[in-house]
Amino acid sequence: MATMCPKCGNKMSFFDVAVCSECIAKDDQQEKIRAKEEGEQRKVLLEQQIQIAKKILVTTADLQEPYEVIAPIVYNTTNRGLLSSNYSNLEAKYCQEPFDQLVVAPELSPQKSGDGTLLISLFDPSFTFEGSVGQRHFDKAYYLCVAELKLRALQLGGDAIVGMRMDFDLDTTNWGAFYLQMYGTVVRRTAGSAL
Numbered sequence: 001m002a003t004m005c006p007k008c009g010n011k012m013s014f015f016d017v018a019v020c021s022e023c024i025a026k027d028d029q030q031e032k033i034r035a036k037e038e039g040e041q042r043k044v045l046l047e048q049q050i051q052i053a054k055k056i057l058v059t060t061a062d063l064q065e066p067y068e069v070i071a072p073i074v075y076n077t078t079n080r081g082l083l084s085s086n087y088s089n090l091e092a093k094y095c096q097e098p099f100d101q102l103v104v105a106p107e108l109s110p111q112k113s114g115d116g117t118l119l120i121s122l123f124d125p126s127f128t129f130e131g132s133v134g135q136r137h138f139d140k141a142y143y144l145c146v147a148e149l150k151l152r153a154l155q156l157g158g159d160a161i162v163g164m165r166m167d168f169d170l171d172t173t174n175w176g177a178f179y180l181q182m183y184g185t186v187v188r189r190t191a192g193s194a195l
């Protein structure tokens with residue numbers, strides 16, 4: 001005796017389990033559409049977040065306007081881990097839309113052509129970089145960390161970071177590695193926030 005599909009009432013074949021193959025195909029299709037819509041919604045949401053995060057003030061000094069302190073904040077990065085270091089992931093993230101909009105960097109530090117010789121192993125153990133590296137990469141790491149701090153400040157409900165500081169460590173033994181730590185205080189301006 002043939003079994004009927006509980007979903008559509010069509011006759012099920014011997015190989016069908018639970019529902020008929022047509023219903024399974026239909027469900028798959030709907031799942032794909034739903035996933036696509038979800039992905040698009042996430043993209044819109046992320047774009048909105050980035051636009052707000054761009055307005056977050058970051059200062060190494062204090063603000064002249066009143067604010068409430070929300071929380072201290074810290075971000076660490078390192079190029080330790082040859083294949084996928086925290087830093088290389090960070091670089092990859094900020095090469096992409098919409099994150100690239102968050103990186104606000106003026107002209108990077110000037111450097112001599114010889115500067116790269118020591119530092120090349122710090123940033124690229126495969127030695128495949130064209131041209132010289134050096135302070136420029138440290139600059140870049142710095143600006144990427146500022147962008148990360150902005151995103152975190154937003155998560156905490158802040159609209160500014162005051163008293164930002166950085167610590168920088170070089171480990172030139174073995175492969176050579178750098179550690180960059182940036183920290184500050186997330187605040188929310190009380191007299192008319194820009195966000």
Ligand SMILES: [Zn+2]
Binds near residue numbers: 005009
């Ligand atoms: Zn069916």
